[in-house]
Amino acid sequence: MHDPVLLTGTSLPDFLGRSPARIRLFAARGGRAVAIPFQIDARDEDGDLILDGADLRLDENDEILFMAMDAGARLERDAMPDQADVINEIEIVDPLGGPRTWVYALHFPAATPPASLLEYVHFDAEANQARSPLYSVDYHDKGNFFTALRISKQGGGSGENLVHRTRMRGAPTFSFLLAKFTLEFTEEDSMMKLSGVKNGPIRATRQVDLSVDLGALFPELPTGRVETHHYRSSFLTPTQVSIPWLVLNMASEFSFVTLTDFRDLADGTRYFDANHPTGLAYAGDPELVLSGADHDWWVTAGRGGSLLQAFITPPQWQEWGVVRGTIFVDDEAKRDGRPETSGRHAAGFSLVDVEDIPEAGEYTLQMFTAVLDEPYEPGDEAGPMAMVHRPLRTQVRALEPRSPGSKDTAG
Numbered sequence: 446m447h448d449p450v451l452l453t454g455t456s457l458p459d460f461l462g463r464s465p466a467r468i469r470l471f472a473a474r475g476g477r478a479v480a481i482p483f484q485i486d487a488r489d490e491d492g493d494l495i496l497d498g499a500d501l502r503l504d505e506n507d508e509i510l511f512m513a514m515d516a517g518a519r520l521e522r523d524a525m526p527d528q529a530d531v532i533n534e535i536e537i538v539d540p541l542g543g544p545r546t547w548v549y550a551l552h553f554p555a556a557t558p559p560a561s562l563l564e565y566v567h568f569d570a571e572a573n574q575a576r577s578p579l580y581s582v583d584y585h586d587k588g589n590f591f592t593a594l595r596i597s598k599q600g601g602g603s604g605e606n607l608v609h610r611t612r613m614r615g616a617p618t619f620s621f622l623l624a625k626f627t628l629e630f631t632e633e634d635s636m637m638k639l640s641g642v643k644n645g646p647i648r649a650t651r652q653v654d655l656s657v658d659l660g661a662l663f664p665e666l667p668t669g670r671v672e673t674h675h676y677r678s679s680f681l682t683p684t685q686v687s688i689p690w691l692v693l694n695m696a697s698e699f700s701f702v703t704l705t706d707f708r709d710l711a712d713g714t715r716y717f718d719a720n721h722p723t724g725l726a727y728a729g730d731p732e733l734v735l736s737g738a739d740h741d742w743w744v745t746a747g748r749g750g751s752l753l754q755a756f757i758t759p760p761q762w763q764e765w766g767v768v769r770g771t772i773f774v775d776d777e778a779k780r781d782g783r784p785e786t787s788g789r790h791a792a793g794f795s796l797v798d799v800e801d802i803p804e805a806g807e808y809t810l811q812m813f814t815a816v817l818d819e820p821y822e823p824g825d826e827a828g829p830m831a832m833v834h835r836p837l838r839t840q841v842r843a844l845e846p847r848s849p850g851s852k853d854t855a856g
Contacts, residue, residue, distance in 0.1 A: 451510050453506070454509070455505045460533070461504060469560060472515055473524070484645030496640060531552035535550060566647070568651060577675065579600030589671060590611045591608060591611045600818050606708060607750070608705055613702065639652075649675045652671070655671055678815060683811045686810060688808065704792070705791060713747055714746065719741075727745075743771045744826060753829050759808050813833050
């Protein structure tokens with residue numbers, strides 16, 4: 446299992462107010478406790494990620510992360526270090542019926558055992574690149590879109606760059622007095638402010654603030670804070686979007702498209718989605734498939750690797766009639782009149798009937814991408830999609846320390 450496990454401080458009440466520097470996570474290896482990689486990300490009262498500085502005390506807003514694949518069998522108390530004064534047993538439950546596993550959180554009031562040195566992902570701010578053993582992603586230096594994506598041999602790919610860039614296009618049509626007018630904006634029209642980067646052994650986060658200028662008629666810009674979390678085999682972008690009342694009130698139509706613009710792909714590369722389980726070949730034949738049925742994933746698989754992408758919208762949007770469709774582009778003619786950096790293959794999502802959203806406010810959209818480290822077969826999407834729809838559950842139990850220690854006094 447490559448799922449990350451995320452707990453908040455409220456899940457570990459025995460650790461609240463204690464120094465993160467004195468916390469370690471352990472799992473069974475050969476019947477004894479071995480330190481595993483984990484990280485604690487601090488969040489403020491508004492839920493915003495604290496990018497710089499150390500969190501001196503664990504509080505209810507903070508996040509504790511580790512990888513499910515590092516969990517192990519259940520341990521006896523005698524197998525754990527004696528010096529801990531707080532021990533919590535974390536049981537990991539797979540709602541799809543997989544085996545139960547365990548991780549142990551320990552607090553040490555004095556001498557703290559060495560932490561694991563494993564690091565699963567890293568964001569190189571100078572290179573503007575996220576890297577894990579399975580993939581690497583390059584960001585544009587002035588925008589919130591990718592300019593390269595490589596799947597390594599360990600991740601089932603060839604290591605070659607698969608994409609020219611990722612793209613998006615929004616096209617709201619507004620009614621004003623007796624006239625209608627349409628505005629278009631792309632990934633290059635969004636105003637981006639890089640808030641910063643935070644690295645940890647489990648995930649590396651890049652945080653930006655985005656806004657879209659819709660002109661003088663809309664001084665209250667649609668805005669959003671975007672955090673892209675890179676993990677060992679996947680990356681997730683939960684986007685908080687603020688939609689002003691004035692935009693919704695005046696919009697008569699609103700469509701949105703996001704695309705991954707691929708480089709020339711090797712023969713045998715195929716596109717899959719829920720409506721095309723046997724796949725469509727990228728063969729150079731002009732074709733555009735736009736599926737109006739709402740579904741949330743697609744896969745491109747070939748010599749360069751297998752890549753799954755999912756688009757998760759708020760459940761109430763689907764109730765309001767906002768439809769997600771998938772897009773497959775395989776058109777030699779697409780090269781005509783386009784920059785040399787553009788390819789003729791693409792896959793992505795469409796979002797239509799956004800104007801049917803009846804309520805202004807804050808909404809969260811999630812774009813999820815996973816590397817499938819084996820050649821794709823229909824049904825392989827089930828595991829990664831469970832990560833977003835039916836994530837692993839945890840149960841936490843306090844265990845009695847063998848030799849209770851003193852209270853934590855570390856700063």
